[in-house]
Amino acid sequence: MLFPLVPIHMKSFLKFLLCCSAALVALEVSAAPAEYERDIRPVLEKYCFQCHGPEKQKSDVRLDVLSPDLLKDRPAAETWQDVLNALNLGEMPPEKSPQLGDPERKRLISWLTTEVKRAAEHLRRNATGTVLRRLNRVEYNNTLRDLLGIADDYARDLPPDSVSAEGFRNNGSALRMSDMQLESYLKAAREALARAVVTSPRPQVVRQTFDETFLDKGRGEIWTNRLSRWGTFAARLEHYPEEGEFAVRVKARAIPSRTKGYPRLAVSVGFRADVSAPSRELGRVDVKTDESRTFEFRGRIEQFPLPSKTQSKFPGLLVWARNAYTDGTNPGVPKQVSVATVVTGKDGPKKKRSKQWRFPDDPDFPEILIESLEFEGPIFADWPPSHHTEILFESDLRSTDEAAYVGEVLRRFMARAFRRPVGRPEVATYLNYYEQIRAQTDSLEVALREALAMVLVSPDFLYLVESLPADGNRRLSDHELACRLSYFLHSTQPDKGLRELADVGKLHDLETLKLQTRRLLNEDGAWQFVGQFTDQWLDLGAVDRVAINPEFYPDFDDTLKPELRRETQHYFAEILRHDLSALKLLDSDFVVVNEALARHYALSGPKGSDFQRVALPPGDRRGGVLTQGAFLLGNSTGADSHPVRRAVWLRDRLLDDPPPPPPPNVPALDEENPDFAKLSVRRQLELHRKDPACADCHRGIDPWGVALEEFGADGLLRAEILRKEKAGRKLVDLKIPVKADTTLPGGHTVTGVVDLKRHLVENKSEQFARALTSRLLAYALGRSLGLGDMAAVDDLARRFRADEYRMRALIENIVTSEPFLNK
Numbered sequence: 001m002l003f004p005l006v007p008i009h010m011k012s013f014l015k016f017l018l019c020c021s022a023a024l025v026a027l028e029v030s031a032a033p034a035e036y037e038r039d040i041r042p043v044l045e046k047y048c049f050q051c052h053g054p055e056k057q058k059s060d061v062r063l064d065v066l067s068p069d070l071l072k073d074r075p076a077a078e079t080w081q082d083v084l085n086a087l088n089l090g091e092m093p094p095e096k097s098p099q100l101g102d103p104e105r106k107r108l109i110s111w112l113t114t115e116v117k118r119a120a121e122h123l124r125r126n127a128t129g130t131v132l133r134r135l136n137r138v139e140y141n142n143t144l145r146d147l148l149g150i151a152d153d154y155a156r157d158l159p160p161d162s163v164s165a166e167g168f169r170n171n172g173s174a175l176r177m178s179d180m181q182l183e184s185y186l187k188a189a190r191e192a193l194a195r196a197v198v199t200s201p202r203p204q205v206v207r208q209t210f211d212e213t214f215l216d217k218g219r220g221e222i223w224t225n226r227l228s229r230w231g232t233f234a235a236r237l238e239h240y241p242e243e244g245e246f247a248v249r250v251k252a253r254a255i256p257s258r259t260k261g262y263p264r265l266a267v268s269v270g271f272r273a274d275v276s277a278p279s280r281e282l283g284r285v286d287v288k289t290d291e292s293r294t295f296e297f298r299g300r301i302e303q304f305p306l307p308s309k310t311q312s313k314f315p316g317l318l319v320w321a322r323n324a325y326t327d328g329t330n331p332g333v334p335k336q337v338s339v340a341t342v343v344t345g346k347d348g349p350k351k352k353r354s355k356q357w358r359f360p361d362d363p364d365f366p367e368i369l370i371e372s373l374e375f376e377g378p379i380f381a382d383w384p385p386s387h388h389t390e391i392l393f394e395s396d397l398r399s400t401d402e403a404a405y406v407g408e409v410l411r412r413f414m415a416r417a418f419r420r421p422v423g424r425p426e427v428a429t430y431l432n433y434y435e436q437i438r439a440q441t442d443s444l445e446v447a448l449r450e451a452l453a454m455v456l457v458s459p460d461f462l463y464l465v466e467s468l469p470a471d472g473n474r475r476l477s478d479h480e481l482a483c484r485l486s487y488f489l490h491s492t493q494p495d496k497g498l499r500e501l502a503d504v505g506k507l508h509d510l511e512t513l514k515l516q517t518r519r520l521l522n523e524d525g526a527w528q529f530v531g532q533f534t535d536q537w538l539d540l541g542a543v544d545r546v547a548i549n550p551e552f553y554p555d556f557d558d559t560l561k562p563e564l565r566r567e568t569q570h571y572f573a574e575i576l577r578h579d580l581s582a583l584k585l586l587d588s589d590f591v592v593v594n595e596a597l598a599r600h601y602a603l604s605g606p607k608g609s610d611f612q613r614v615a616l617p618p619g620d621r622r623g624g625v626l627t628q629g630a631f632l633l634g635n636s637t638g639a640d641s642h643p644v645r646r647a648v649w650l651r652d653r654l655l656d657d658p659p660p661p662p663p664p665n666v667p668a669l670d671e672e673n674p675d676f677a678k679l680s681v682r683r684q685l686e687l688h689r690k691d692p693a694c695a696d697c698h699r700g701i702d703p704w705g706v707a708l709e710e711f712g713a714d715g716l717l718r719a720e721i722l723r724k725e726k727a728g729r730k731l732v733d734l735k736i737p738v739k740a741d742t743t744l745p746g747g748h749t750v751t752g753v754v755d756l757k758r759h760l761v762e763n764k765s766e767q768f769a770r771a772l773t774s775r776l777l778a779y780a781l782g783r784s785l786g787l788g789d790m791a792a793v794d795d796l797a798r799r800f801r802a803d804e805y806r807m808r809a810l811i812e813n814i815v816t817s818e819p820f821l822n823k
Helices: 010-018 032-047 074-088 102-126 137-148 179-196 402-418 424-438 444-455 478-489 496-503 510-522 526-537 540-544 558-577 595-600 629-634 643-654 681-689 692-699 702-706 752-763 765-781 787-802 807-815
Strands: 131-134 206-210 233-237 245-255 264-270 279-286 293-300 317-323 335-345 348-358 367-377 463-466 590-593 612-615 720-727 730-737 741-743 749-751
Touching: 032 102, 074 102, 074 787, 102 787, 137 179, 137 526, 179 444, 206 233, 233 367, 245 264, 245 317, 264 293, 279 293, 317 367, 402 424, 402 444, 424 444, 463 478, 478 496, 478 510, 478 526, 478 765, 478 807, 496 510, 510 526, 510 807, 526 540, 526 558, 526 765, 540 558, 540 629, 558 590, 558 595, 558 629, 558 807, 590 595, 629 643, 643 702, 643 765, 702 741, 749 752, 752 765, 765 787, 765 807, 787 807
Parallel strands: none
Antiparallel strands: 131 463, 206 367, 233 317, 245 293, 245 367, 264 279, 264 317, 335 348, 590 612, 720 730, 741 749
16 A cells, blocks of 8 residues: 655755755955965966966866965865975976976965965864765665665665766765655665565465476476586476565585586576576575585575466476586587487387487586575564564553554664654654554554655655754764764664764764774675775776677686676775785785686686685786776776776876866877777877877876786786788788887886886875875765865875875774864
């Protein structure tokens, strides 16, 4: 039964958002303009206005009309900060332009440093207003999972999250809300609560065990208990649950290989295994022993495609297992052949023809022997299940005073959903709504579901609200701090330990806060931080946006793409787990790979799908994120490397020095011109730089990418670049020798990735430390950093370097920093 959305807070929602804008603050008086006109403007006019003045505005920056009063003009202050950074990095003026003399450079940097610091301090002291950030898809899904006690894909119908300029999906300014999106949240809330609060009687549990595969005539499917490169073990259930948690238990053992890795058991659920029908994989696991073991896979049946009850030709639900191990070879495919056999019957011997499988030679392929497959579902210890009784707790009040009972149910649920204590007036709003719905239904549970759904579409649930008290105190409350810490490191609501500390007001004790930070980092939930931060900071999703061209890389296996993404995540986790120097991100003497990636990179590595640390042999050029496939493939064309994309990524993600975007009228590389395509990348870029509109920027971009030309789009080392050239009507291969020697901005010469990594570690480590610090702080705060945060970033980066670039120390320092503790 669906009830209309009663607007108990719909009208107040927009009002709530509008009230979160920052209040105006009194502006300080600055003496900067007078000093600027006398000492600074003449220097800028001599060296800068020709590129950033009335005639030309490179990078959309015009300095001749930019306000010198940084206290009154915040956008101008941000631009002057960029100018200061460019001067400190030696990027301004450009190399081929007249250069500042030492006295002029010192005067300009001194004035900018003083004024930027004054503006930053002014912004820090006068910051005010309510901070508001919506939960992103991952946080929303995790929060509902922990709130309701049911693992499900709650965000499947929500629109994708927007990405901030820094690449983050948890930035409040990028996370918008629309009327349609709010309707999606309401739909998701109602569906979630329909599962969490049950009204049906205790369901019948289906338990069935299969010792032999389900035999059928299927289209080319090999039904068997012995799974090699081919073959399927299938079980068909005529009776099955339609909702609730279920388990599939497979008793199996490995028939191991002498030379290859572990066979990999994959279990799927759907209509049928032998036709193109809806299905979904339940899970995978390596089978590492030749002794029988039982492997359990769990899921919720609602997440899997179920056959129609009216289907008569092929009734029932199919659960099947296969061997998902791959070794990078293709011995061919099995064929069905007609075989004549002699069968002796009552009338004597007769010839009978039957179809049998003939397999290609496939020596030493690891196999799995299935001994049994068991299905059980729905699974519950008691009825009603625990996720129901966690909300509708046992109490005599239910029969004696329903309103009081429901009020207490709401209070408890709202406190967990809003992640803070709630007052009686708040509870009364939702209790009144419950009573309106209760008058339309005989079921307390149905009415309560609707009231709780309203809780789950309120701003206090969908947003991380950090309200500003009337006295203007910007310090986070203990409950707000618990939320900020938990969503930073676990991407979900605070757990019981954090809530209890917040309830007694102990979380602001810095030693307690550090202990909680260490605890969260050591728990399994920290993988949320590892996965989310690395995925967004390093843009690992780029591997899915680039299609590898099989004409140039015929041996590339597309199933490696998720493994390439996971490689960088596990590499980051290895550094964090063992508290290694973050400079290992730039260069190291080890990699973290599984069997598939070790084979791809031609390394001696682990067996199976688990990622392990592997020492590199002396002289190997790998080590660090710049040699990992996620970066190399994601910043390629799919047919070849793309030195400009790689260079921009390096400057942006690792050095926090992104070059300005190209003007709209600048031409791209002429890759379609056959004569142009014959040239080396170095020569192509040289010709591109002859265009005056391209030259200045590309002088500071291209060399970073040329140094990485040793790697193709597939992430592998190469000595030649393969191109295709037309010869008549045919395409012929054109091989161009790789040249990776170049001169970086500042005059430093490098030859290939080894020199480049050494240069970054030896000469850019401070810049890298500040870049990582600023990105990690922005992710922790869920907002972009501003000029008022720069002093904190400088201090955190200095301490990061003093702590020998240990990320655990950096995370603790961020959590105990002023920006993290304040609104």
